[in-house]
Amino acid sequence: xxxxxxxxxxxxxxxxxxxxxxxxxxxxxxxxxxxxxxxxxxxxxxxxxxxxxxxxxxxxxxxxxxxxxxxxxxxxxxxxxxxxxxxxxxxxxxxxxxxxxxxxxxxxxxxxxxxxxxxxxxxxxxxxxxxxxxxxxxxxxxxxxxxxxxxxxxxxxxxxxxxxxxxxxxxxxxxxxxxxxxxxxxxxxxxxxxxxxxxxxxxxxxxxxxxxxxxxxxxxxxxxxxxxxxxxxxxxxxxxxxxxxxxxxxxxxxxxxxxxxxxxxxxxxxxxx
Amino acid sequence: xxxxxxxxxxxxxxxxxxxxxxxxxxxxxxxxxxxxxxxxxxxxxxxxxxxxxxxxxxxxxxxxxxxxxxxxxxxxxxxxxxxxxxxxxxxxxxxxxxxxxxxxxxxxxxxxxxxxxxxxxxxxxxxxxxxxxxxxxxxxxxxxxxxxxxxxxxxxxxxxxxxxxxxxxxxxxxxxxxxxxxxxxxxxxxxxxxxxxxxxxxxxxxxxxxxxxxxxxxxxxxxxxxxxxxxxxxxxxxxxxxxxxxxxxxxxxxxxxxxxxxxxxxxxxxxxxxxxxxxxxxxxxxxxxxxxxxxxxxxxxxxxxxxxxxxxxxxxxxxxxxxxxxxxxxxxxxxxxxxxxxxxxxxxxxxxxxxxxxxxxxxxxxxxxxxxxxxxxxxxxxxxxxxxxxxxxxxxxxxxxxxxxxxxxxxxxxxxxxxxxxxxxxxxxxxxxxxxxxxxxxxxxxxxxxxxxxxxxxxxxxxxxxxxxxxxxxxx
Numbered sequence: 001x002x003x004x005x006x007x008x009x010x011x012x013x014x015x016x017x018x019x020x021x022x023x024x025x026x027x028x029x030x031x032x033x034x035x036x037x038x039x040x041x042x043x044x045x046x047x048x049x050x051x052x053x054x055x056x057x058x059x060x061x062x063x064x065x066x067x068x069x070x071x072x073x074x075x076x077x078x079x080x081x082x083x084x085x086x087x088x089x090x091x092x093x094x095x096x097x098x099x100x101x102x103x104x105x106x107x108x109x110x111x112x113x114x115x116x117x118x119x120x121x122x123x124x125x126x127x128x129x130x131x132x133x134x135x136x137x138x139x140x141x142x143x144x145x146x147x148x149x150x151x152x153x154x155x156x157x158x159x160x161x162x163x164x165x166x167x168x169x170x171x172x173x174x175x176x177x178x179x180x181x182x183x184x185x186x187x188x189x190x191x192x193x194x195x196x197x198x199x200x201x202x203x204x205x206x207x208x209x210x211x212x213x214x215x216x217x218x219x220x221x222x223x224x225x226x227x228x229x230x231x232x233x234x235x236x237x238x239x240x241x242x243x244x245x246x247x248x249x250x251x252x253x254x255x256x257x258x259x260x261x262x263x264x265x266x267x268x269x270x271x272x273x
Numbered sequence: 274x275x276x277x278x279x280x281x282x283x284x285x286x287x288x289x290x291x292x293x294x295x296x297x298x299x300x301x302x303x304x305x306x307x308x309x310x311x312x313x314x315x316x317x318x319x320x321x322x323x324x325x326x327x328x329x330x331x332x333x334x335x336x337x338x339x340x341x342x343x344x345x346x347x348x349x350x351x352x353x354x355x356x357x358x359x360x361x362x363x364x365x366x367x368x369x370x371x372x373x374x375x376x377x378x379x380x381x382x383x384x385x386x387x388x389x390x391x392x393x394x395x396x397x398x399x400x401x402x403x404x405x406x407x408x409x410x411x412x413x414x415x416x417x418x419x420x421x422x423x424x425x426x427x428x429x430x431x432x433x434x435x436x437x438x439x440x441x442x443x444x445x446x447x448x449x450x451x452x453x454x455x456x457x458x459x460x461x462x463x464x465x466x467x468x469x470x471x472x473x474x475x476x477x478x479x480x481x482x483x484x485x486x487x488x489x490x491x492x493x494x495x496x497x498x499x500x501x502x503x504x505x506x507x508x509x510x511x512x513x514x515x516x517x518x519x520x521x522x523x524x525x526x527x528x529x530x531x532x533x534x535x536x537x538x539x540x541x542x543x544x545x546x547x548x549x550x551x552x553x554x555x556x557x558x559x560x561x562x563x564x565x566x567x568x569x570x571x572x573x574x575x576x577x578x579x580x581x582x583x584x585x586x587x588x589x590x591x592x593x594x595x596x597x598x599x600x601x602x603x604x605x606x607x608x609x610x611x612x613x614x615x616x617x618x619x620x621x622x623x624x625x626x627x628x629x630x631x632x633x634x635x636x637x638x639x640x641x642x643x644x645x646x647x648x649x650x651x652x653x654x655x656x657x658x659x660x661x662x663x664x665x666x667x668x669x670x671x672x673x674x675x676x677x678x679x680x681x682x683x684x685x686x687x688x689x690x691x692x693x694x695x696x697x698x699x700x701x702x703x704x705x706x707x708x709x710x711x712x713x714x715x716x717x718x719x720x721x722x723x724x725x726x727x728x729x730x731x732x733x734x735x736x737x738x739x740x741x742x743x744x745x746x747x748x749x
Contacts, residue, residue, distance in 0.1 A: 113417070118740050120722035121401065128726050128742060213731065226522025233517030235686070236510070236529065237733045263688075263730045264737050267705045269715040 004043040010038045010172070012045055012196060013179030015052030021045050027197065031173055032088040039171050043196035043205040044166065049193035050209050052133045053162040058138015061132045061160030065108035072104035072158060074185040085145030090146035090174040095250055101148065102152035102253055103181065107131055110159060112260060130262035132160035134213030137206040139199060139228075141219045141249065143172035148249045149178065152218050155257035159189055164212065165194045168202060168219060172196035200224060207231040214238040214261050216249075282600040283590065284387045291373045293419025299334055300488060302341035305600040308334045310487065315463055318385035319596050319605040319640040327462050330485035332494040335454070339500040340485040342452040345480030351422055351450050354724050355411030362407030364375040364475040367402040376464055380436055381596045383463040385605030386559055387643070398721055399440040402739075405723035409744060412498040413449060418745040422450030423526055424502030426747065427495040430465075431508045432458035432607050433562035433663075439465055441727075441738045442505050443482060449747035451503070452481045456495055459488040460608045461483035491503035493519075497739070501525060505746060507564070510661075510687070511730050528730055528736025528746045530564065532661040533689030536682035536709065537567030537718060538672075541575040542550070543694035547716070549583045552667070555692055557591065557645050560603055562611070562666040564733075565690035567718055569658060570669045570727060571678055578670050581649065588645050589632040603665060607643040615643050615664035622648050622657035627668070644684065653684055661687070675700060679707045687728030692718045 005121035010029075020026075060068070075155060075233040079086065086093045095192045115129040136156045141148030145168045154162050167175035179194045195202055199221060207215055208231035215232045217225050225242040232239050240260050298305040310329035317324055330338070365736055369376065376399075377391040378525055386395075409734065414419045426446045430438035446453050456464035465484050472482045478689070492512075496504055496519050503526040506516050511530040520527050538546045555567025572580045591662035606612040623629050627648040637641040651658050651668040658668045672678040675705045682691055691710040695701050705707055705713045711729045714720060720726065726742035728734060736746045 116741060117725040118722065118726070120720070120725050122720070122722070124717070124720060126722070126725050128740065133730075139626060152314070217633060222556050229521035230518050233521060236517060236531070236734060238735050263711060263728075264726050264728070264742050265705075265711060265713065266726050266740075267713045268717055268720050270700070270717050 010036060011174045012039050014040055014049045015181060022065060029170065029172060038196045039203055041195035041202055044201050045195050046205045049164040050135060050211055051163050052190040052193050054211055056188055057134060057161045058189045060162055061165040066215040068158060069104050069107035071186045072100060075181060076104065078181045078185045086146060086177060089177055092216050092250060096147045096150045098153055099150045103158050106258060107158050108112035108260060114185055118240050119249040125269045125271055128264050130159065131261055131265050133199050133261045134138060135163060135211060136161045136163045136214045136216065137202055137212045138165045139165050139219040140165050140167050140175065143169045143246065144249045146174040149175055151249050152216050152257060153192065154262050159258060162191045162207060167194055169171055169195045169199045170260060173201035203228055204231060208234060208236045212237060216240045217242040281600045286378055286597045286599055287629060288378055290320045291379045293325045296683060297466045298328055300337045301486040305435040310334060310488035315383055318607050319638055324383060325463060327486045329487040330491045335491060335494040335498060338454045338485050339425055339498050341480035342454050342483050343479055343500055344639040346452040348427055349372050349478045350449060350452050350481050355413060356642050358447060358450065359384055359410030360633060361477050362403050362444060365409060365471060366400050368471045368474055369403060376436060376467060378463050379467060383461050384432065384435060385596050385603045389599055389602040390559060390714055395434060395437050396427050400434050402440040402723040403444045406448040406675040410448040413748065416744045423747060423749055424451060426451045426453045426503040426505060427501040428453055428505045429492045430457055430514050432461040435466040435718060437463040438507050439468060443456050445536050445743045446747050447601040449744060451747050454483045454485060454495060456487060456492050462486040513734055525746050528739060529734035531732065533564045533687045533736035534564045534569060534661055534685045534735050535565055535567045535690040536571050537572065537692035538571045538678050538682060539580055540695035541694045545576065545579055545583055548579065548694040549587055551692060551718045552584060553587055556573055556667045557603055557665050558719050560606055562607060562663055565712060568662060568667060570667055572669065573670050574671050591645055593644060594637060603645060604617055606643050606664065609641055612641040612643060615666060618660060618662045619646060619666055624730050625655045627651045627655055627657060640738055653681060675704065685710045689733035691749060731746065
């Protein structure tokens with residue numbers, strides 16, 4: 001007698017929990033075992049995700065760099081243990097794991113590379129350091145559901161930002177599986193929030209949200225990118241534009257996306273006795 | 274002067290050092306040329322006398338300036354060895370030092386700022402900025418921002434520090450191999466035009482620096498010009514937003530240095546006299562026409578009475594009047610329009626229930642003037658606690674705990690600067706860590722240096738000017 005398999009419900013990931021869309025909607029996507037239903041998130045889900053990301057920002061941004069590095073490395077460890085599962089959902093699993101390792105190692109080095117002392121002409125101690133921008137909205141790459149996602153998510157959160165991710169519309173299952181890894185790898189709830197659904201519906205409320213500080217348009221539909229950037233101007237979000245052609249996500253990573261979502265803080269203090 | 278008891282004889286700086294032409298054209302391709310737009314007058318805000326006539330650059334003029342900048346970029350500047358670009362910038366720095374008296378007097382005349390500040394703050398920083406970036410021109414590979422210039426930079430600057438903002442824009446752009454079209458503010462174009470003469474004197478290749486005078490329409494033409502690769506803007510958050518919208522969907526790179534509503538936080542252990550000096554400098558420097566001005570004073574409750582009394586005593590000694598008098602502390606408000614905005618917001622402050630106080634002081638009959646002003650009884654919801662007034666107006670609030678101070682300081686869409694006054698080192702670092710602002714002045718305020726990055730968080734804009742970080746705005 002063959003065993004009847006237990007099927008999985010693919011849900012959103014908001015504030016460390018796995019809710020269905022508040023709209024009750026789902027949409028069909030293909031999986032290795034045929035067509036399944038993914039949650040079709042709503043504008044309200046996006047707003048809830050932003051609230052969760054904001055709530056998580058204080059704790060995550062003030063965690064020590066060493067701690068953030070350990071937590072992100074743990075993500076790589078857990079992914080390694082689920083290589084087979086992820087291998088069915090996306091290509092480039094090994095590269096995605098190695099990318100977590102690469103970015104995890106940056107948490108306690110980025111301030112030394114992006115910050116410096118400033119030799120001002122006067123008796124002042126003066127130091128510039130990078131700080132996280134805040135809540136980052138991310139449109140994950142559409143055609144690279146795991147490696148592309150990791151390549152935009154890890155650089156945003158490693159400095160202490162929190163993120164609201166709109167997953168690849170047609171291939172969201174790797175993102176949902178990654179959420180399960182994040183939920184069990186000491187990444188505090190709310191640091192990463194993942195909403196699946198129709199990008200054209202979810203992207204505008206994210207781009208225009210006044211409590212989102214930055215926007216990565218990596219996976220923006222080509223006909224929407226300019227209007228999303230326009231919405232982002234309302235509260236002067238830092239924007240990483242959609243690249244055309246789409247970047248080769250397997251290429252050696254760089255610091256661009258890390259630095260795009262940091263602010264330089266400069267502190268002055270007099271020197272004297 | 275009220276309780277000060279001192280009488281000062283007039284100590285006017287001579288204007289003879291400034292030799293203005295009656296009319297100026299646009300500086301395009303290394304020459305002053307007639308514009309096709311209409312003429313307008315630049316006046317002294319202290320006396321309303323006409324200083325010179327300048328010309329509003331039309332869209333066609335802007336197009337010509339961008340073409341000149343493009344030509345200079347492709348034919349000369351982009352491929353010139355960094356060492357030689359640096360030498361031109363060193364020349365400019367030296368010429369600014371040599372002509373600093375003339376530039377300082379003209380800045381004071383056109384802007385209304387006290388000559389003491391133009392002479393001792395603006396001009397030394399302008400020269401230093403060119404010196405600093407001159408040295409970077411042949412060392413870009415060490416800066417970590419790439420080594421390739423972006424192309425033609427369109428730069429739009431405000432009226433509060435006309436020449437200093439020009440330096441912040443032009444020096445790094447040129448050091449990195451870009452060429453520029455710069456639009457000075459319509460109320461303060463004159464030192465930029467004198468700077469154009471300095472470019473000629475330095476034999477800077479034609480078209481590397483172009484200066485187009487005008488108001489909002491000229492700025493818009495520059496922002497929207499398809500031949501511009503990068504926009505650098507300093508000014509209001511409102512205009513910054515419109516620029517961010519205008520470049521959406523284009524490949525243009527942008528840096529924005531916008532408004533602020535900085536908190537200046539005084540703890541009960543702070544040395545009160547020093548803190549009060551810092552608070553006065555924080556809000557009354559340059560008539561409060563400073564985007565990073567400490568316009569919200571947060572005082573810890575136990576020392577509120579002492580700080581307020583000391584602040585009032587100090588304000589009574591400030592000398593308001595002729596900007597060219599070397600004893601003047603507070604000069605003229607830059608324009609009738611700005612004066613109207615300061616008056617309107619101050620009236621709203623009273624109407625919303627805050628209490629207004631100014632020391633007794635006589636203001637000149639002609640020109641645009643506003644006395645140094647304090648508001649007490651201010652709550653966070655008052656418009657004078659939320660909106661940038663950009664004038665000599667301080668809103669005073671109180672707090673009990675460090676956490677409350679942080680909460681109130683960060684309760685603003687802006688994030689340009691903040692000040693903290695305390696003798697306890699660990700508390701200072703705790704505060705500096707939690708304040709969401711691009712510059713934190715600890716036991717000091719309004720310090721600037723070419724090596725020190727400046728710029729905001731949140732709606733105070735993005736990008737940094739100054740220091741190694743400032744190169745990132747002009748390289749790829």
